[in-house]
Amino acid sequence: MQRLPFATQKLPSRAVITVSGEGAKDFLQNLITTDIEGLKPGEAAYTALLQPQGKILFDFFILAQDGHYLIDCSAAQRADLIKRLTFYRLRAKVTIAESDEEVGVAPVKPANGASFTDPRAAQLGARLIAAKGSLPAGEDDAYRGGRIRLGLADTDEDIGSGDLFPHEANLDQLGGVSFKKGCFIGQEVVSRMEHRGTARNRIVPVYAPKGAPAKGTEIKAGDKLVGTLLSSAGSDGLALIRLDRLKDAVESGIGLLTETGPVHVRKPAWARFDVALPKDNEDE
Secondary structure (H helix, E strand, O other): OOOOOOOOEEOOOEEEEEEEOOOHHHHHHOOOOOOOOOOOOOOEEEEEEEOOOOOEEEEEEEEEEOOEEEEEEEHHHHHHHHHHHHHHHOOOOOEEEEEOOEEEEEOOOOOOOEEEEOOOOHHHOEEEEEOOOOOOOOOOHHHHHHHHHHOOOOHHHHHOOOOOOOOOOOOOOOOOOOOOOOOOOOHHHHHHHHHHOOOOEEEEEEEOOOOOOOOOOEEEEOOEEEEEEEEEEOOEEEEEEEHHHHHHHHHHOOOEEEOOEEEEEOOOOOOOOOOOOOOOOOOO
């Protein structure tokens, strides 16, 4: 897929946290799902902070800078994320603070400034962290539609807080979980799901020829619930799908339906898990 044609713009739904101090790296490394030990200044990772029970509390991007880290997170969750990080700080020599910088996206990574190629999918261009007021406002339809078509979940629209395991939101597929680093919060549960292969639910892209219905709409195969629609843009959407039930439906020749019409599941190009598709459906 070619790079998506969206213009440089700010994302009002995102905000920035600064984590600094001599203990910043070790502090974050012991909490989050990704291994940031080797991150060099200017490099970024997609990651999450989990409940002890293994479900996602916050998913975010973390950008290494000289002597500190910038967190690109949901603006609606920023205060709660700072509160949670502060709770875990204890005696660590770390400063956690809101930043007045804003987050944006651009088709390509600029030569200067705090920016990074989206670590989930290079097709989504670059994410920018810039001074307040420096990024142009604009409609995010092209960016948002591209995100959805690529099968990438959004914090506010799709993932939420405390609802999904990392595997269900595909963090294991998108570099958002390290299974080789030392302990992190919720690691035991997440590692068990990985080794036992017990993740039955996954967020996947879907296509609804008659237009995607509202968020929360049930997707069924006959009388059996297969999934629930999440965010959508036009006829494209994301849905949380029970893959075993999808497989049963495909093998039985039963199509997926919502209250507004048929829905077709797609397998994103980055997915390493199996997605049952009818023979006449092409993968992403």
